[in-house]
Amino acid sequence: MSALDPLFTYLLRLGDDNLVLAQQLGALVSTMPELELDIAVANVCLDHLGQARYLLAYAAEVEGGGRDEDHLAMLRDERAFRNAVLFEQPNGDFAHTMARQFFVDAYQVPLYEGLATSADLRLATMAQKAAQESRYHLGSSSGWVVRLGDGTTQSRRRMQAAVNALWPFTADLFSADEVESVLVAEGIAVDPASLRPFFDDTVAAVLADATLVLPSDAYQRTGGRQGLHTELLGHLLPEMQSLYRAHRGVQW
Amino acid sequence: MQHETASPATPAVGANPLWEVFVRAKRGLNHVHAGSVHAPDAATALRHARDVYTRRAEGVSIWLVASTAIVASDPDAQGDWFEDDKPYRHPTFYTVSDEVGHL
Numbered sequence: 267m268s269a270l271d272p273l274f275t276y277l278l279r280l281g282d283d284n285l286v287l288a289q290q291l292g293a294l295v296s297t298m299p300e301l302e303l304d305i306a307v308a309n310v311c312l313d314h315l316g317q318a319r320y321l322l323a324y325a326a327e328v329e330g331g332g333r334d335e336d337h338l339a340m341l342r343d344e345r346a347f348r349n350a351v352l353f354e355q356p357n358g359d360f361a362h363t364m365a366r367q368f369f370v371d372a373y374q375v376p377l378y379e380g381l382a383t384s385a386d387l388r389l390a391t392m393a394q395k396a397a398q399e400s401r402y403h404l405g406s407s408s409g410w411v412v413r414l415g416d417g418t419t420q421s422r423r424r425m426q427a428a429v430n431a432l433w434p435f436t437a438d439l440f441s442a443d444e445v446e447s448v449l450v451a452e453g454i455a456v457d458p459a460s461l462r463p464f465f466d467d468t469v470a471a472v473l474a475d476a477t478l479v480l481p482s483d484a485y486q487r488t489g490g491r492q493g494l495h496t497e498l499l500g501h502l503l504p505e506m507q508s509l510y511r512a513h514r515g516v517q518w
Numbered sequence: 519m520q521h522e523t524a525s526p527a528t529p530a531v532g533a534n535p536l537w538e539v540f541v542r543a544k545r546g547l548n549h550v551h552a553g554s555v556h557a558p559d560a561a562t563a564l565r566h567a568r569d570v571y572t573r574r575a576e577g578v579s580i581w582l583v584a585s586t587a588i589v590a591s592d593p594d595a596q597g598d599w600f601e602d603d604k605p606y607r608h609p610t611f612y613t614v615s616d617e618v619g620h621l
Contacts, residue, residue: 302555302566309569406565 272445273386274328275348276455278338279445279491280377281321282349285339286499287370288315289506290357299360306406310367313399320392340510344493344500351490352435354499358428361421364410365428368472369465371404373439376464380456389454408472415476422477429473430481435496437486439465445491536585537563539570541577547620549581 291311298304323335333341352370357363378400381393414425440458449455473480487496510516534556540549552571557563560582567580591599 300556302557302570305573306566306569309573409561409565 271328272448273454274325275445276449277321277325277328277389279348279350281318281325281338282347283353283370284314284318284321286347286349286353286502288312288318289502290353291363294357294363307363310403310406313396313403317392317396317399324388324392336510336515340507344495344503346493347490347495347499347503348493349490349495349499350435350438350441351487351496352432352439354490354495354502355432355435356498358431359424360410361414361424361428362431364407364414365425365432367403368407368411369432369436369439369469371400371407372465372468372472373436373461374400375404375468376461377456380460384455385453404468408468411472411478412476415473415478425476426478429478433481434483434485434487436465438488438490441488441491443491532558534558537567538583538585538588539567540581540583541567541571542579542581543577545578549579552576554585 288311291307291314295304295308295311298307318339319335322338326333326335326338352366355362355366357366375397378393378397381389382397384390384393411425411429414421416422417425440462442458446455446458450457469480489495509518535558536554536556537560538554539552541552542549552567555563555566555570557566563582564580567582571577572580
């Protein structure tokens with residue numbers, strides 16, 4: 267099959283989401299404020315890395331061009347990455363990390379629950395497990411949004427700042443083109459637009475609990491699904507890929 | 519002995535008390551002490567316990583106890599309390615069937 271196969275592109279999009287996020291969360295291991303949070307962030311990181319590996323390995327198989335999951339992860343350049351721009355936003359402070367995770371989780375829970383009944387059994391199998399992981403992640407991240415939002419003056423200010431900073435990258439989660447429409451018609455993909463009600467309801471309920479508000483500015487940055495990224499991915503990829511590029515085919 | 523404090527589930531604001539974690543490996547077994555976590559409240563402690571002590575499929579259920587609620591024996595009284603040279607107390611005169619898994 268060609269690289270333009272819609273299933274290949276769809277798997278890259280979902281796989282890159284998780285790969286880029288796992289790389290960011292991995293950088294936090296050993297830096298969290300408490301041992302318990304350090305292990306928690308490592309757990310979440312590894313969940314996303316596991317999802318990324320499954321999706322990218324499957325993508326490589328669908329492509330049938332001799333590339334494997336490592337090749338896809340480590341040898342593609344920025345413009346070939348298909349993650350939504352939210353995933354590449356920086357860790358920032360703890361509030362930013364948790365707000366980003368919260369928006370991710372509110373998107374991935376309905377995504378994986380939908381994919382769990384996909385006509386593609388490989389995707390459905392993966393999604394059933396991933397949905398469990400995402401539901402647990404959502405419980406944790408939404409808890410932190412509420413705790414910090416409805417906390418002290420400083421924690422509230424910082425969580426509101428994080429929500430304001432990350433909200434403009436959320437619409438990209440729901441971007442869709444003919445890749446999704448073809449696969450939705452075949453019962454394989456989930457229509458990103460159909461995830462919006464769960465996302466919006468979850469965000470509204472949690473922010474209300476957290477005494478936070480969404481920014482009124484309507485600006486949204488999209489384009490990640492076409493490889494049009496914010497500058498941050500260009501910093502993340504060299505760090506992630508340098509070892510593999512220096513030692514082609516290395517195993518570690 | 520312990521002094522009664524405010525409910526362990528709702529400690530004072532700003533406190534980060536210790537919680538003892540008990541994990542049940544599978545249905546039918548008892549909860550076994552796995553370790554402890556620091557957390558400001560019970561809900562957070564439960565998530566911490568799950569994250570720290572059940573990462574590798576160690577359990578299917580968690581119990582938490584505020585460490586302040588544990589009443590412990592005196593370590594200095596170990597000899598008087600737990601002197602173990604009493605073989606006549608061990609029931610050695612019957613056999614246990616192989617089918618009995620966890621007695």
